[in-house]
Amino acid sequence: MAHNKKLPAQAVTVTVESLSHDGRGIAHVDGKVVFIDEALPGETLEFVYTDSRRDYAEGKVSALLTRSEHRVEPGCPHFGVCGGCSFQHVDDGEQIHFKEELLKDQFRRIGKIDIPELWPALTGPHWGYRRKARMGVKWVAKKSRVLVGFRERRNPFLAEIDRCKVMHPAVGENLLALGEMIADLSIRDKIPQIEVAIGDDDVVLAVRVLAPPTEADTRRMAEFASQHGISLCLQPKGPDSIHPLPGAADVVPNYTLQEQGVRFNFRPAMFTQVNYAINQKMVSRALDALELSCNDRVLDLFCGLGNFTLPLATRAGHVVGIEGDAPLVRHAQSNARLNNIDNVEFHVADLTKDVKDQPWSRQRFDKILLDPSRAGAADILHNFKHWQPTRIVYVSCNPSTLARDAGILVNELGYTLVKAGVMDMFPQTAHVESIALFVK
Numbered sequence: 001m002a003h004n005k006k007l008p009a010q011a012v013t014v015t016v017e018s019l020s021h022d023g024r025g026i027a028h029v030d031g032k033v034v035f036i037d038e039a040l041p042g043e044t045l046e047f048v049y050t051d052s053r054r055d056y057a058e059g060k061v062s063a064l065l066t067r068s069e070h071r072v073e074p075g076c077p078h079f080g081v082c083g084g085c086s087f088q089h090v091d092d093g094e095q096i097h098f099k100e101e102l103l104k105d106q107f108r109r110i111g112k113i114d115i116p117e118l119w120p121a122l123t124g125p126h127w128g129y130r131r132k133a134r135m136g137v138k139w140v141a142k143k144s145r146v147l148v149g150f151r152e153r154r155n156p157f158l159a160e161i162d163r164c165k166v167m168h169p170a171v172g173e174n175l176l177a178l179g180e181m182i183a184d185l186s187i188r189d190k191i192p193q194i195e196v197a198i199g200d201d202d203v204v205l206a207v208r209v210l211a212p213p214t215e216a217d218t219r220r221m222a223e224f225a226s227q228h229g230i231s232l233c234l235q236p237k238g239p240d241s242i243h244p245l246p247g248a249a250d251v252v253p254n255y256t257l258q259e260q261g262v263r264f265n266f267r268p269a270m271f272t273q274v275n276y277a278i279n280q281k282m283v284s285r286a287l288d289a290l291e292l293s294c295n296d297r298v299l300d301l302f303c304g305l306g307n308f309t310l311p312l313a314t315r316a317g318h319v320v321g322i323e324g325d326a327p328l329v330r331h332a333q334s335n336a337r338l339n340n341i342d343n344v345e346f347h348v349a350d351l352t353k354d355v356k357d358q359p360w361s362r363q364r365f366d367k368i369l370l371d372p373s374r375a376g377a378a379d380i381l382h383n384f385k386h387w388q389p390t391r392i393v394y395v396s397c398n399p400s401t402l403a404r405d406a407g408i409l410v411n412e413l414g415y416t417l418v419k420a421g422v423m424d425m426f427p428q429t430a431h432v433e434s435i436a437l438f439v440k
Contacts, residue, residue, distance in 0.1 A: 006052065007049040007050070007051070007052055008049055009048075011046040011047065011048050011062045011063065012029055012046065012047055012048075012049075012059075013044065013045070013046050013065070014027035014028075014029060014034070014036075014044070014045065014047065015027065015042070015043070015044045015045075016036065016039045016040060016041050016042065016043045016044075016045065017041065018041050019040070019041060019098055020035055021102060021400075021430070022086065022430050023086045023087050023090075023098070023429075023430030024036055024037055024039065024058075024086075025037075025038075025039025025040060025041065025043070027039070027047075029057070032055070032056060032057055033055075033056045033057070034047070034049075034056070034057045034058065034059055035056065035057070035058050035059070036058070036059045036060065036061060037050075037058075037059070037060045037061065037080075037086075037153065038060070038061050038080065038089050039061055040068035040070060040071055040089070040090065041068065042066070042068050043064060043065075043066055043067060043068050043071075044065040044066045045061050045062075045063060045064050045065055045066075046061070046062045046063040046065065047059035047060060047061050047062055048060060048062045050154075058154075070090055070091050070093075070094035071089055071090070071091075072088075072089060072090065072091045073089075074088035074089050075088055075127065075165055075428075076088060076163075076164075076165045076166075078159060078161040078163075078164075080153065081152055081153065081159050081160070081161070082149065082150050082151075082152065082153070082159040082161050082164075083150055083151050083152055083153035083154065083155070083159065084149070084150040084159075084164065084166065084429075085166060085428040085429050086153070086428075086429055086430050087427075087428050087429055087430055088428045092123075092126055092427070095424070095427065095428075096121045096123065096422065096424060098430070099121070099422045099424070099430075099432045100118060100121065100421075100422055102399060102432055103115070103399045103403075103420060103421075103422055103432060103434050104118070106399040106400050106402070106403040107399075107403045107406060107417075107420070109403070110400055110403035110404050110407065111403035111404060111405075111406040111407035111410070111411075112407050112411065113406060113407060113410050113411070113417055115417065115419065115420045115436075116417065116418065116419065117418065117419040118419065118420065118421055119285070119419050119420065119421025119435065120421065121421060121422050121423070121424060122278055122281045122282060122285065122421070122422075122423040122424060123278075123424045123427075124275060124277030124278045124281070124424065124427075125275075125277055125427075126427040126428065127165050127166060127427075127428075128165065128166070128167070128168055128169050128172065129166060129168070129274070129275045129276075129277065129278075129427065130164075130166050130167045130168060130172075130274045130275065131168050131196075131197075131198035131199075131255075131272075131274055131275070131276060132196060132197060132198070132271075132272055132273075132274045133167060133171075133195075133196040133274070134193055134194070134195055134196070135148055135149055135150065135175075135193060135194045135196060136148070136149065136150065136151060136158045136192070136193055137158075137179075137182060137191045137192055137193055137194055137208075138157075138158045138192075139182075139183070139188045139189040139191075141189075144183070145179065145183060146179040146180070146182040146183040146188055146191075147159070147160055147161075147179060148175045148178050148179045148182070148194065149161045149164060149175055150164075161175060162175055162176040163175055163176070166427070166428055167196070168198045168203075170198060170203045170228075170229075170230065171196055171198065171203065171205070171230075174228060177224075177228070178194075178205075178224075181220060181221065181224040184220050185213065185217045185220060185221070186213070186214050186216070186217055187209060187210075187211045187212075187213050187214075187217060190209060190210040190211040191207055191208060191209055191210070192208055192210065193208045194206065194207050194208065195208070195235065195242075195268045195269050196268075197253050197266065197267070197268035197269075197270075197272075198253065199253030199254045199255050199266070200253075200254060200255050200256060200276075201253075201254075202230075202231060202251050202252075202253045202254075203228075203229070203230040203231065203253075204230070204231045204232075204233060204251055204253050204268050205230060205231070205232050205233065205268075206233040206234070206235045206242045206268040206269065207221070207232060207233065207234055207235060208235045209234050209235065209236055212236070213234070218245050218246055221245055222245050222247075222248065225245070225248070231244065231248065231249070231251040232244075232245055232248075233245070233268065235269075239267070239268075239269035239270075239327075240327070242267065242268055242269060252265045252266070252267070253265070253266060253268070254266065255272070255276055255279075257279075257280055257283055257311055258280065259280060259283075259284050260283065260284075260287070260310075260311040260314050261314070261339075262310045262311050262314065262335075262339050262341075263335075263338060263339060264305060264306065264307065264310075264335050265331070265334065265335060265338060266305055266331065267331070270304075270305060270327075270328060270331065271304055271305075271328070272304075272305070272307070273307065273425065274425065274426070275425045275426070278423050278424060278425045278433070279307070279425075281423070282395065282423050282425075282433075282435065283307065283308060283311050285423075285435060286308060286369055286393045286395065286435065287311060287312065287315060289391070289393050289435075289437045290312075290367045290369065290391050290393055291391060292312065292315035292316045292367065293315075293316070293317075294315075294316070294317050295317050295366075296315075296316040296317055296318075296366040296367055297316070297317060297318050297319075297320075297363070297364065297365050297366050297367075298312050298316045298318070298319045298320070298365060298366065298367045298368070298369065299319075299320050299322070299365040299367075299368045299369070299387065299389070300312060300319060300320065300321045300322065300368075300369050300370075300371075301322050301351060301368065301369070301370040301371075301372070301377065301380060302322070302323060302324075302351060302370055302371050302372045302373070302377070303321030303322055303323045303329075303332060303346065303371075304323055304325075304328050304332070304371070305328050305331045305332045305335060306321060306331075306332035306335050306336065306344075306346070307371075308369050308371060308395075309321035309332060309336075309344055309346070310332075310335060310336060310339060310341055310344065312369065313336075313341045313343050313344045314341070316343070316367075317343065318343050318344070318345075319343065319344045319345075320344070320345050320346075320347070320360055320363070320365070321344060321345070321346045321347070322346075322347050322348075322349050322351060322355075322360070323346065323347075323348065323349075324348065324349060324350045324351060324352075325348075326348045329346045329347070329348050332346050333346050345360070347360050349361075351372070351377070351379065351380045352375075352379045352380075353379070355380070355383065356383060356386070361383060361386075362386075363387075364386075364387060364388065365387045365388075365389050366389060366390060366391075367389050367390065367391045367392070367393075368384070368387065368389040368391075368392045368393075369392075369393045369394075369395070370392070370393075370394050370395070371394075371395040371396075372396070372401075373397070374397055374398040374401065375398075375401060376396070376398065376401025376402065376404060376405050377394070377401075377405050378401075378404065378405055378408060381405060381408050381409065381413065384409070384413055385413065388440070389440070390439065390440045391437070391438070391439050391440075392409065392415065392437070392438040392439075393435065393436070393437055393438075394406070394409075394435070394436045394437075394438070395433075395434075395435050396433070396434050396435070396436070397425075397431070397432075397433055398432075399432045399434055402420075402434055402436060406420075406436060406438070409438050410438070414440065415438040415439065415440055416438065416439050416440075417436060417437075417438055418437045418438065418439055419436070419437050420434060420435065420436035420437070421434065421435055421436075422434050423435060
């Protein structure tokens with residue numbers, strides 16, 4: 001909770017010392033740390049307070065007195081208002097450098113280990129890369145307008161934007177038109193969000209509806225879909241309720257990993273990687289690092305719809321994929337059949353619980369790939385003592401839990417960290433996707 005009544009009104013001059021893990025500038029005023037939006041190390045600037053707590057304060061730049069050599073003009077006119085991106089003011093090379101330094105720092109501080117070799121960063125398109133998203137929708141009666149997009153920075157309200165430059169252009173350049181279409185509907189105030197799912201060839205938008213649309217509504221939506229070459233679906237309840245508009249085809253988006261020759265079908269609400277260019281490079285790097293042979297039995301933990309499992313099966317003898325989400329497992333099995341891959345098996349299991357008595361867990365595995373959620377994989381690591389894999393590739397969306405788990409693998413289980421690196425899955429943001437290789 002902000003304490004705006006107590007905030008000093010006068011701007012304060014500071015020199016920024018470093019960046020926080022979420023990309024804000026760090027300075028100190030009277031011994032208290034201050035996190036300043038859009039401030040870069042080395043810059044001297046004036047800022048105004050936006051919040052103040054007992055242990056820290058927050059602020060925003062009011063005037064730049066000196067300018068970092070890494071500062072660039074943001075590529076999006078909505079930068080600073082929309083909370084979707086926080087790093088557009090930093091040049092591309094420095095964005096990567098920041099993420100690499102953060103990864104190394106987390107390994108040292110949390111895992112108590114140093115990264116002996118840094119993989120070259122995996123990079124791809126910096127704009128128009130995002131193919132999955134959940135966008136907010138809001139009818140604003142005072143403006144007679146429907147807003148579509150993301151929340152304001154550090155604010156629960158939807159930002160008033162007309163385009164998104166990091167979103168795939170099929171959606172990112174049509175937010176204004178999408179909002180205008182929804183504003184024409186009788187249920188314009190009963191639509192809270194849209195699930196975006198863009199495959200190699202298809203654009204599918206699942207519209208969450210809290211009331212059934214009228215026939216006129218569905219006609220208007222169908223006209224919009226036809227005009228923009230997309231597929232619109234309705235979601236009246238949970239993800240399983242998503243269905244096409246009346247009379248429309250059930251379009252299932254898909255993507256292909258060209259290097260492995262594997263195709264994946266997926267549904268709009270299912271988790272897939274948002275950046276296809278980086279996903280392809282990430283899968284290839286993971287497979288190469290595992291040094292697979294036709295004699296290897298491989299375990300893929302947190303396997304999702306098989307993004308790593310099926311490519312692993314093109315090189316290994318047998319692959320076992322484990323995932324806690326039953327619908328994802330069924331979809332992974334379907335994708336295996338789609339690709340005529342028969343040396344895989346999938347099981348549903350909660351990997352935060354004890355799995356040692358499950359039949360698949362009693363097997364031995366030569367190599368393991370794991371790609372957990374932000375919470376990491378600490379709960380499952382004790383099972384590695386039984387499995388005894390010789391090589392482990394850990395893909396992570398949270399460098400702090402990766403560092404914690406790396407400490408367990410190295411300091412408790414006797415593995416050696418060979419190398420680690422970042423993958424720029426989310427350019428223009430401070431989000432760090434990373435990968436590490438451990439050997440026995």
